[in-house]
Every structure is written in structure tokens, then in C-alpha cells.
Amino acid sequence: MSRRKKTEPYVRLTQPLVRDSGILRPATWDEALDRAAEGFRRNVANGGPDAFGMFSCARATNEMNYMAQKFTRAVIGTNNVDSCNRTCHAPSVAGLAKVFGSGGGTSSYQEIEDADLIVLWGSNAREAHPIFFQHVLKAVNKGAKLYVVDPRLTSTGKWAHKWLRLNVGTDIPLAHAIAREIIASGLTNMSFVERATEGFDEFVKAVEPWTLPVAELETGVPAELIRELAHAYAKADRGQLSWTLGITEHHNGTDNVLSLINLSLLTGQVGRYGAGLNPLRGQNNVQGGGDMGAIPDRLPGFQDITNPDVAKKFNDAWGSNFKAAKGWNLTQMLEAMERGDMTTVYIIGENPVQSEADCEHTIKRLSNLDHVVVQDIFLTKTAQLAHVVLPAAAAWCETDGTFTNSERRVQRVRKALTPPEGARDDIEIMGEIATRLGADWQHKTGEDVWDELRSLSPIHTGMTYERLEKLGGIQWPCPSEDSLEPSFLHGRLWEEDPVKRGMPATFSPVPHSPPVDELTSEFPFRLTTGRRLDSYNTGVQSGGFESPLRMGETLDLCPQDAAALGVTAGEEVRITSRRGQIQAPVRIDDGLTPGLVFMTFHFPDEIDVNIITIEATCPIAGTAEYKAAAIRIDKLPVKVG
Amino acid sequence: MTIVEIGLPKRLVELTLDGESVRVPEGATILDACTASGKSIPTLCYGDTLKPANACRVCMVEVEGSRTLVPSCSRKVEPGMVVRTDSERTTHSRKLVLELLGSATDLSTTPHVDEWMSACGADPSRFGPSAPPSQDRDERRPGEHEEIDGSVAATVRQPTKVDNPLYVRDYGKCIMCYKCVDACGDQWQNSFAISVAGRGFDARISTEFATPLPDSACVYCGNCIEVCPTGALSFKREHDKREDGTWDESKQTETTTICTFCGVGCNLTLHVQDNEIVKVTSPHESTVTHGNLCIKGRFGWQHVQNR
Numbered sequence: 001m002s003r004r005k006k007t008e009p010y011v012r013l014t015q016p017l018v019r020d021s022g023i024l025r026p027a028t029w030d031e032a033l034d035r036a037a038e039g040f041r042r043n044v045a046n047g048g049p050d051a052f053g054m055f056s057c058a059r060a061t062n063e064m065n066y067m068a069q070k071f072t073r074a075v076i077g078t079n080n081v082d083s084c085n086r087t088c089h090a091p092s093v094a095g096l097a098k099v100f101g102s103g104g105g106t107s108s109y110q111e112i113e114d115a116d117l118i119v120l121w122g123s124n125a126r127e128a129h130p131i132f133f134q135h136v137l138k139a140v141n142k143g144a145k146l147y148v149v150d151p152r153l154t155s156t157g158k159w160a161h162k163w164l165r166l167n168v169g170t171d172i173p174l175a176h177a178i179a180r181e182i183i184a185s186g187l188t189n190m191s192f193v194e195r196a197t198e199g200f201d202e203f204v205k206a207v208e209p210w211t212l213p214v215a216e217l218e219t220g221v222p223a224e225l226i227r228e229l230a231h232a233y234a235k236a237d238r239g240q241l242s243w244t245l246g247i248t249e250h251h252n253g254t255d256n257v258l259s260l261i262n263l264s265l266l267t268g269q270v271g272r273y274g275a276g277l278n279p280l281r282g283q284n285n286v287q288g289g290g291d292m293g294a295i296p297d298r299l300p301g302f303q304d305i306t307n308p309d310v311a312k313k314f315n316d317a318w319g320s321n322f323k324a325a326k327g328w329n330l331t332q333m334l335e336a337m338e339r340g341d342m343t344t345v346y347i348i349g350e351n352p353v354q355s356e357a358d359c360e361h362t363i364k365r366l367s368n369l370d371h372v373v374v375q376d377i378f379l380t381k382t383a384q385l386a387h388v389v390l391p392a393a394a395a396w397c398e399t400d401g402t403f404t405n406s407e408r409r410v411q412r413v414r415k416a417l418t419p420p421e422g423a424r425d426d427i428e429i430m431g432e433i434a435t436r437l438g439a440d441w442q443h444k445t446g447e448d449v450w451d452e453l454r455s456l457s458p459i460h461t462g463m464t465y466e467r468l469e470k471l472g473g474i475q476w477p478c479p480s481e482d483s484l485e486p487s488f489l490h491g492r493l494w495e496e497d498p499v500k501r502g503m504p505a506t507f508s509p510v511p512h513s514p515p516v517d518e519l520t521s522e523f524p525f526r527l528t529t530g531r532r533l534d535s536y537n538t539g540v541q542s543g544g545f546e547s548p549l550r551m552g553e554t555l556d557l558c559p560q561d562a563a564a565l566g567v568t569a570g571e572e573v574r575i576t577s578r579r580g581q582i583q584a585p586v587r588i589d590d591g592l593t594p595g596l597v598f599m600t601f602h603f604p605d606e607i608d609v610n611i612i613t614i615e616a617t618c619p620i621a622g623t624a625e626y627k628a629a630a631i632r633i634d635k636l637p638v639k640v641g
Numbered sequence: 642m643t644i645v646e647i648g649l650p651k652r653l654v655e656l657t658l659d660g661e662s663v664r665v666p667e668g669a670t671i672l673d674a675c676t677a678s679g680k681s682i683p684t685l686c687y688g689d690t691l692k693p694a695n696a697c698r699v700c701m702v703e704v705e706g707s708r709t710l711v712p713s714c715s716r717k718v719e720p721g722m723v724v725r726t727d728s729e730r731t732t733h734s735r736k737l738v739l740e741l742l743g744s745a746t747d748l749s750t751t752p753h754v755d756e757w758m759s760a761c762g763a764d765p766s767r768f769g770p771s772a773p774p775s776q777d778r779d780e781r782r783p784g785e786h787e788e789i790d791g792s793v794a795a796t797v798r799q800p801t802k803v804d805n806p807l808y809v810r811d812y813g814k815c816i817m818c819y820k821c822v823d824a825c826g827d828q829w830q831n832s833f834a835i836s837v838a839g840r841g842f843d844a845r846i847s848t849e850f851a852t853p854l855p856d857s858a859c860v861y862c863g864n865c866i867e868v869c870p871t872g873a874l875s876f877k878r879e880h881d882k883r884e885d886g887t888w889d890e891s892k893q894t895e896t897t898t899i900c901t902f903c904g905v906g907c908n909l910t911l912h913v914q915d916n917e918i919v920k921v922t923s924p925h926e927s928t929v930t931h932g933n934l935c936i937k938g939r940f941g942w943q944h945v946q947n948r
Contacts, residue, residue: 012948059901109929130862130935132905137831159831281904377945394945396901397911397918403899405906405929416896416911417918420948472928473906533860534936536902542937544944546806548855549936 009544010378013391014422017379024389029424029432036346036388037436039371040076043344049078053333053342056083056294057349057426058286061401061413063449064426065285065292066300068348071430072327074320075439079296079305079327080342083289084350090329090621091248092279093290095257099265099505100490102302102459103290107240107276108407108475108487113138114274117236119229121149121260122171122246122627126156127533129244129280132406147229149174150246151528152598153591162225165593168526168628169515170219171247175259176207176512177215178230182266183207187234192268196493199507203262206509218512234267238274245282245530249627251516254620258508265505271490281406282537284396288404291460291476292453296327301457317456319440331617331624337365344371348426349392353382354538354604358579358615358624375429378540381604392426393419399426401446402468404476408489410463411473515628516616523577523630525561525597529609535602542602553607554587555633556598562588567635574634577612583636597631656722671702671713671724680726683735683757685742685870686818687714690925690932691828694819698738699757702726710734736761744768744794745842747814750872750883765794774798774813779851783840795842804853807861807940809880814873817844821865821874829933834858835865863939867922867932879920889914897924900938905929907938918942 016032017024027035043051054076056068065083072081093103100106112118112135125133133156140146140159148160149171157163166174182188183204193200212223219226233239241264247256257279264270264277281287293300303310311324328336330352336342345366352362366372366385374386383389393399398419404410419425427449434441444452447465454461462478477485495501519526534549536542555575557565567573567586575582584599584607592598601609616625651666658674665674670693675682686697693715701710705723710731713724725731739758743765748754757763772793779799789795802810817837825835834857838847848857866874875883882888893914900907908927912920921939925932 009947010944012945014948129903129905130860131907131930131933131938134829134831134931134933137827141827283904284899284901284906286904394901397896397898397942397945403906405899406904407906407929409906409929411899411906411908411929412897414896414898416894416898416913417945418916472908472926536937536941541901541944542941544947545940545942547936547940548805548807548859548861 010380010540012377012420012423013379013383013389014420016391017386017389019387024384024386032388032390033429033432033436036373036390037433039373039387040344040346040433041437043371044076047341047343049076050080050328051341051343052076052078052080053328053336053345054081054294055330055345055347055350055352056081056289057395058083058283058289059349060285060395060426061399061446062285062288062292062404062410062453063401063446064348064395064399065289065294066449066453067427067430069293069300070318071434073314073322074318075434075437077320077322079322079325080333081294081327082296082330082333083294084283084286084330084352084355089245089248089279089281089286090623091253091257091618092243093295094254094621095261096277096279097302099258099261099508101503102489104287104408104476104489105276105278105280105406106270106489107274107278108409109135111238111274111276111488112136112240112242112278113142115139115236115238115240116144117147117232117239118144119147119149119233119239119241120156120160121241121243123242123244123280124150124152124154124156124530125242125244125280126154126159128282128531129406130533132280145232147232151593151596152589157591162228164221164225164229166219166221168528168596169250170512171250171256172252172259172510172512173210173215173218174221174226175263176210177212177219177226178233179203179262179266180207180210181212181227181230182234182263185231185234187231188266189234189268192493193266196271196501196504197265197507198504199509203507203509233263233269236269236275238272239267239269240274240276240278241269242278242280244280246627248279248621248623249625250623251616251618251625252510252513253618253623255508255510255513258510262507265507271488271493273486273488276488278406285403287406287408288402288410291404296329300453301459303457314456329621334362334365337368340368343369345369346373346375347382347386348375349377349395351380351382351538351540353385354380354608354610355601358613359604359608359610360580361615375426377423380540390429391423392429393423395426398423399446402450408475409473410460410468410476412465412468515630516625517578517614517628517630519595519630523632524595525631525633526595527575527577527597527599527612527629527631528627529599529601529613532600532602535600537602538604539602551587553584553600553603553609555584556587556589556592557633558592558594558596559588559590560594561592561597562586565633565635567633572636574636575612575631576634577614577629577631579614580611582607582609582611597633601626654718654720656718656720656724658724659726665718667718669718671704671711671716671718672700674718674724675713675726682713682726683753684714685751685816686820688820688823688868691820691823691868694823696818697742697816699735701731701734701738703728703731732761736763739763740765740767742816744771745796746816746871747798747811748871750814751870768794770794771796771798774800776800778812778843778845779847781839781843783843786843797842797845802853803877803880805855805861807877807936808854808863808866809875809877810854811873811875812845814871815846816871816873817846818870820868820870821846824864824868824933829931830860830862830864832858832860832862834860861936861940862934863936864933867934876920882919888919893919900934902937902941907934909934909938911942917946
């Protein structure tokens with residue numbers, strides 16, 4: 001079965017590199033740091049602070065992310081800082097923050113175990129979040145019901161009591177139909193709706209057209225199943241709704257998230273023990289990166305950057321003068337590069353050349369820049385385009401700090417290995433560059449940085465390293481060193497007292513918008529992408545170990561489609577989209593239905609799937625529609641001779 | 642609507658342990674009570690993250706009024722219970738159990754077993770020299786037994802199974818404690834790749850039809866290895882280093898950090914020797930993992946030391 005071409009695993013970077021006459025050559029640390037700083041200074045002098053962009057790292061510690069956004073705001077003076085959360089869960093953060101005021105999952109893992117109904121929507125948690133799924137299975141084995149909503153019958157779906165097979169990109173019609181059914185059956189939690197929400201009447205009007213038969217036509221899910229899920233969710237004591245990138249990686253990802261949040265508001269399945277909304281985060285510290293303010297629109301602790309008082313607090317603390325205005329997100333930065341407005345970028349531990357949709361386009365944009373600095377543990381494809389490459393220590397095992405997980409738990413990261421000779425700590429490197437740019441930065445340990453963050457971010461104030469150690473991590477919010485908050489968020493919505501209840505949660509009457517990349521007779525197949533159990537993202541890390549499960553990149557399709565195309569398992573086929581063309585071997589998967597095909601994105605060095613994905617992005621969160629490309633599949637001509 | 646039990650607060654129960662009065666929460670086992678009062682009871686099949694399997698019989702204690710000895714790992718405390726852990730009867734029982742296990746199984750990589758044996762005077766060699774390893778344990782059917790002539794001690798010895806790059810299965814060290822089966826099954830991993838096959842002395846842990854692991858339902862989470870008490874299951878890296886004599890626990894450090902892959906935030910304990918990760922475990926008390934990991938967390942660390 002394995003047709004995988006052998007690729008050499010990445011080897012750690014141990015010497016800085018600088019580009020001379022188009023070629024990267026080894027350099028001393030001093031030379032490389034001088035070059036890095038000089039390039040930033042030159043571009044900011046020419047184009048102003050907004051000519052600079054920071055790609056911070058969702059894999060690095062909270063401390064590093066805090067310093068990266070501080071570097072961007074305090075040293076450079078722009079808010080153009082973002083991270084790869086843009087490619088995955090930015091819509092979840094945007095949606096949750098819009099409705100509830102903070103962008104985190106609302107429950108803890110223990111509550112999943114204690115739920116009596118779990119809905120996994122657009123999530124293959126069995127493979128992408130295996131230990132989270134163990135908590136789900138604890139609940140299932142105790143008697144909870146599991147519903148899985150997914151176009152594919154995945155290994156997660158095989159555990160479901162009911163699988164709702166929807167057409168790709170019809171999540172909003174399905175959510176609206178569930179809402180309509182709940183309302184029409186009198187199952188709305190009216191006391192919650194009246195007390196804690198706004199916009200109910202408008203929402204009722206918006207979902208009115210989505211009757212069960214109409215929804216069945218659009219989504220492909222039988223009306224009876226939609227009805228069953230609606231009733232089960234509305235009647236559950238403790239209903240959990242979790243989602244992953246099947247919801248967010250669409251051109252309208254934020255709307256998709258909002259349509260799910262609506263269901264929790266309608267039924268009161270939020271703000272109570274065991275009931276909640278949980279985006280399953282895809283990277284070790286993608287939650288923390290956002291929490292630390294390494295996003296263009298929020299300061300550390302989700303504080304609103306457009307609020308002048310908040311901005312002043314930080315400017316006073318840092319002795320800086322950044323504006324109380326949103327910066328560009330990753331998608332907007334890439335566009336600014338194309339226009340020529342952004343001319344320099346500092347990329348820490350990210351590999352956008354291989355992770356962004358329509359990657360050829362990304363390469364062109366990065367090639368436009370005057371000065372690219374990449375700080376990484378490997379010479380990735382992105383690093384190969386850089387003008388200066390700085391070898392970093394691996395955050396999770398070579399530094400001290402913290403990560404924040406999907407249940408908002410801040411946990412200690414500890415140094416277990418000495419980094420290879422020549423590699424340096426991210427925060428130290430950043431400090432060297434800051435000093436060269438004239439900033440007064442002393443080197444701080446992870447704990448010093450954390451204490452600075454705690455003094456500025458109320459939701460982290462109570463989390464000393466000592467307490468994190470003693471309690472096995474603490475979930476935010478934790479405003480006081482003397483107490484712990486409940487394990488779930490937004491309990492305030494259930495308060496009697498309107499003052500304690502605070503800002504009401506608003507229903508979102510979002511419109512349906514089908515995938516941008518239309519299916520036509522020329523491009524008749526819907527391609528969706530995802531992860532497999534033993535591999536991870538662009539494979540830079542997971543390629544480092546030998547896995548008996550690994551089969552390399554394949555084009556998965558159902559037996560009927562394979563028969564219609566006249567192709568068999570293992571046969572190489574040509575795959576074409578409106579953006580590009582690749583070849584991959586066929587794999588037959590019974591979990592797919594005619595017209596739907598699947599690929600991972602784990603092996604870009606061999607088969608680069610993001611050549612054919614579409615870069616249609618969510619206007620609110622900037623996440624691309626990785627989950628819905630239109631492609632054609634061609635059998636290769638038989639070789640003669 | 643399904644009703645899911647989420648539990649009630651616990652009361653304290655008072656009992657007498659080796660003459661001393663102790664109080665522990667109701668529902669606790671005798672073993673919990675012993676641990677809480679600082680007594681160390683030898684046990685092999687007990688797992689702090691698993692339901693008691695009652696398989697190894699090493700942890701037996703005497704309860705006043707009970708005709709037989711009771712397994713402390715599973716017997717729950719009752720008010721007024723009088724328990725003795727170090728009576729002649731318990732020592733005698735432990736001696737015989739360890740002798741039988743030691744004679745049939747290779748316990749050379751089982752932690753603490755030497756101390757336990759010398760404490761109770763166990764001598765596994767008194768059953769005679771070990772029978773040579775057999776090649777057909779995976780194929781034996783119930784009832785098809787060879788007559789034993791008594792000249793050698795029967796053993797479960799068999800060739801070590803090395804059929805994939807991540808795990809090694811050395812079932813000559815297996816005491817049939819069921820922990821791996823429970824960890825792979827509905828208690829944690831729910832993969833059901835392994836189970837008990839055969840009967841009596843021929844019982845063994847097996848994949849379906851004894852296929853090699855790569856052809857089984859195994860997903861290489863390593864959660865069976867995490868709970869194996871004897872080293873019958875081990876990581877390939879550890880196995881290889883033991884084979885070539887470079888495995889040295891006295892030179893290893895253990896540091897707990899967080900996994901670098903998805904956002905679940907699993908706690909990893911990195912076992913490091915000479916600045917190389919040689920093994921990854923997970924703290925059993927972690928509320929995120931309860932000692933469980935997936936293939937990426939357990940094995941996905943080599944990239945940092947490709948230097």
C-alpha cells in the first residue's frame with residue numbers, strides 16, 4: 001500500500017544563515033542579529049511601522065507570544081501581529097468573543113465526561129484530538145449519547161449513536177433547521193432566552209425558512225435525523241457542542257461558528273456545569289497565542305485594543321506608544337505584501353509557505369518582501385525564502401514557560417533537554433534584536449515574563465508558577481491568587497441580578513453561503529482536507545518518527561467513484577483544481593460518498609495539496625476554505641513500452 | 642434523556658489496620674487505606690488508573706472474619722474492618738505466589754520484585770530448571786496439552802515479538818495481569834487491539850488471530866506499555882538500549898512538560914539520558930491524560946534531536 005517517497009527528516013538548525021547574492025550562507029550570531037535588526041530598521045524608516053509584520057508562533061510558549069506581541073507593539077509600534085490560529089480556529093475565537101466577550105471553549109474535559117449528550121460537529125477528534133476523545137468515550141461508556149456531524153464517516157463517526165452526513169458547506173442550513181425545529185416544537189428554553197439573550201425575534205425569522213424538508217434538500221441529512229438531534233440537544237441535561245476545522249475552515253467560518261452558538265443560546269446549553277461550547281484547538285498553544293495578545297485586535301487577556309484606556313495601560317507599562325487600533329491579521333498581511341504596503345516580516349516558528357491555502361500565491365507574496373527574518377528549529381520551506389535565518393530552541397522541551405490548552409488550562413512547560421549548540425531561546429533572540437533597535441530590553445526568564453503578563457492581564461493575575469505547579473495547571477479566568485473560578489465560563493448568564501448578568505448574548509441570524517469553489521462539469525468533485533492520527537500539519541515534526549500507520553499522501557475516494565473513473569487502489573491519478581495540479585495515489589475509503597474526496601496536507605514535500613486548495617477567506621476571521629475545493633480527477637495515460 | 646451519574650460527596654470510614662485505627666473515604670480500597678497510612682503493599686496487577694483486575698494475588702491481606710485472604714486492591718473498606726497486612730498467613734501466601742510467578746515468568750525487568758521475594762523468602766528455583774522457550778504458544782488450542790514430566794518447570798517463555806518500529810512484546814515476561822487489555826479496551830483507549838486468548842496455562846495476550854501488530858487494530862498509543870508492570874511490553878528504543886547495554890536509569894532525568902502537537906495539552910514526562918529523549922510517559926494524576934497519550938505524544942519527539 002505504501003507508495004510514499006522517502007524524504008529526509010528535517011535536521012535541527014544550529015547556525016544562523018544570512019542571504020548574500022541570493023544564497024543563504026552561514027554567519028555568526030552577531031552578524032545575523034545585526035542584519036535582522038538593520039533590515040527591520042530600514043523598512044520601518046521607509047514605510048512606517050505598518051510596513052512590519054510579525055508571524056508569531058502557536059507552537060511556542062505563552063511567554064514567547066507575549067514578548068512577540070510586545071516586540072511588535074512596543075519596539076516597532078504596529079499592531080500587525082498574528083499567528084497560525086488564522087488558518088484554523090480564528091473564527092471560533094471571533095465568534096465566541098463576539099457573543100460572550102471571550103474567545104475560549106466554555107467547558108473543561110471533566111465536564112465532557114459528565115455530559116449526557118455530546119455533539120461533535122466537523123470534528124474527527126478520534127484522530128486529531130485522541131486524548132480529548134477519550135474523555136468523550138468515558139461519557140459514552142457511562143451512557144451519554146454521541147452525535148457526529150460530518151460529510152465523511154470517520155473513525156469518530158463510527159463511535160456515534162447517530163451520524164449526520166451533511167454536504168460540505170451546509171452547516172448553517174443544518175444548524176438553522178435544528179433551531180427551527182426546537183422553536184417549532186416548543187423546546188426553546190424561554191426563561192434563559194428572555195433573561196440572558198438578545199435578538200431572539202429576528203433570529204426566529206431568519207431560521208423560519210429552514211423547515212426540515214428544505215434543510216434535507218440542501219444538507220442531504222434526512223429530516224428525521226435533524227429532528228432527532230434537535231430534540232435530543234434541547235432536552236439534554238448537560239449538552240456539549242464541540243467543533244473543529246470542519247466548521248471553521250470555510251470562507252464563512254465565523255458565521256458557521258455563530259450558527260452553532262445560536263443553538264446553545266436557544267436551549268440554555270451554556271454557562272452551566274457540563275453544558276457548553278468547545279472548539280478543539282489544533283496546536284499545542286494556539287489558545288495561548290491569542291490569549292497573550294499575539295493577534296492584531298486584542299491585547300493580552302482578550303483586552304480590546306480599540307479601547308484607549310486599555311491601550312494607555314499597556315503603553316504606560318511598556319513606555320511605548322502604539323495606537324489603539326486593530327492591526328492587520330495574517331490574511332491581510334499577505335494581501336499588504338502583494339500591494340507592497342508590507343515590506344518586512346519576522347516569522348517565528350511558522351511555515352506559511354506550506355500551511356497556507358493556495359501556497360504558490362503565498363510564495364510569490366513572500367518573495368516580494370525586502371526583508372524576511374525566520375526564526376525556527378528547522379530550515380523549513382519558509383526559512384529557505386528568508387534573508388536571515390535564526391536557529392531557535394524547541395519550545396516544548398528546551399525552554400521554561402507555559403502553554404494554554406483547549407480547556408483554557410495554563411500548564412507549565414519545562415526544559416528537559418539542552419538545545420543543540422548554536423540554537424538560542426526565542427525570547428533571548430528577540431531581546432537581542434530589540435536591543436539593536438534601541439529598545440531597553442533586559443533578558444527575562446520565563447517566570448519574569450509571566451509575572452509581567454500577570455500584572456497586565458486580569459484573567460491571568462492569580463496564576464503564579466508556584467500555583468500552576470501545585471494545582472496541575474489552572475484554567476482562565478483566574479483573577480485572584482487566593483481562589484479558583486468554576487471550570488466553566490459564562491455562569492453569569494444565569495444570574496438573577498441583571499448587573500451580575502452583564503452583557504446579554506446575542507443571537508446571530510447568519511445567512512447561508514455555499515462554498516466559493518463551485519462544482520461544475522469541469523470540476524465535479526468536492527475535495528475536503530484533514531488530519532490523520534499519526535501525522536501532523538505540514539509533517540515537519542511528525543515526519544521525524546517512523547510510524548507503522550503512515551501511508552503517505554493519498555486521494556481518498558469512495559468505491560463507486562473509483563469504479564466510475566476506472567481507477568484502483570494505489571493507482572496514481574492527476575488532480576486538478578482552478579489553481580493548480582498535483583498527482584497522488586488513490587486510496588479507497590468506504591466512509592466517503594460519491595462526489596466527495598479527501599486528502600491530508602501532511603506530506604507537502606512529496607505532494608503539496610495546498611497547491612489546489614482555495615484561498616477564499618472568511619471576511620471576519622481571515623481563515624481560508626481548506627475544507628471545500630472543487631477538483632477534477634483524471635486517470636493517467638498508460639505508459640507505452 | 643439519559644441520566645449520567647456525577648457522584649455525591651464521600652463520608653469517612655474507620656477501620657483497624659495492623660492494630661492502628663485509620664479513617665479513609667467510603668469507597669476506598671484496603672490498598673488505598675494502606676497507601677494513605679504509609680504502608681507499602683506489593684502488587685503487580687493494580688493500576689492507579691484502572692479498575693482492579695484481581696489477577697496477580699500478590700497484594701492479599703487478612704481480614705478478620707473472612708475465611709480466605711482478600712485482594713487489598715479491590716476489596717473496599719467497611720466500618721469496623723480489622724485488617725492485617727503482615728501476618729504469617731499473608732507472608733506465606735505472597736511467598737508462594739511470587740515463587741509460582743517467578744518460576745513461570747521472566748521477572749528480570751519487574752521493578753521491586755527482588756525486594757519482595759527476599760522479604761518473604763521466595764525461591765522460584767525450587768520448582769526445578771525452566772523449560773526451554775516454546776515456539777507455538779500463539780497456536781495452542783484449549784485442551785491440546787502436552788503431558789508434563791516434571792523434570793523442568795513449565796514457563797511462558799517464547800521468542801520476543803519485534804514486528805514494528807515502535808513496540809516490542811516479550812510475552813515471556815507476561816504475568817497475565819490484564820492491565821494492557823483494560824488500557825486498550827473500554828477503560829481508556831477503546832481500540833480493542835488485544836485480548837486474552839487460550840485457556841489455563843496457555844492463556845496469553847494476543848491480537849486477533851495472533852496477527853503481527855501492524856495488521857491489528859493497534860494505533861500505537863503506547864497506553865498498554867504505560868501500565869505494563871513487568872516490561873513484557875516496552876518501547877523499541879528502551880528495548881534496543883537494554884539489548885546493547887546503553888539503558889541506564891541512574892543517568893536519566895524525568896521532566897514533565899506539555900506535548901507539542903494538538904491543543905488538548907497532554908502532560909508528557911520526558912525520560913532523558915545523555916541529552917536524548919529515550920522514553921515518554923504521562924503522569925497518571927494529570928486531569929488531561931490520566932496517563933494516556935496518542936502515537937504523536939508518545940513517539941513524536943525524534944524531530945528535536947535530529948541534530
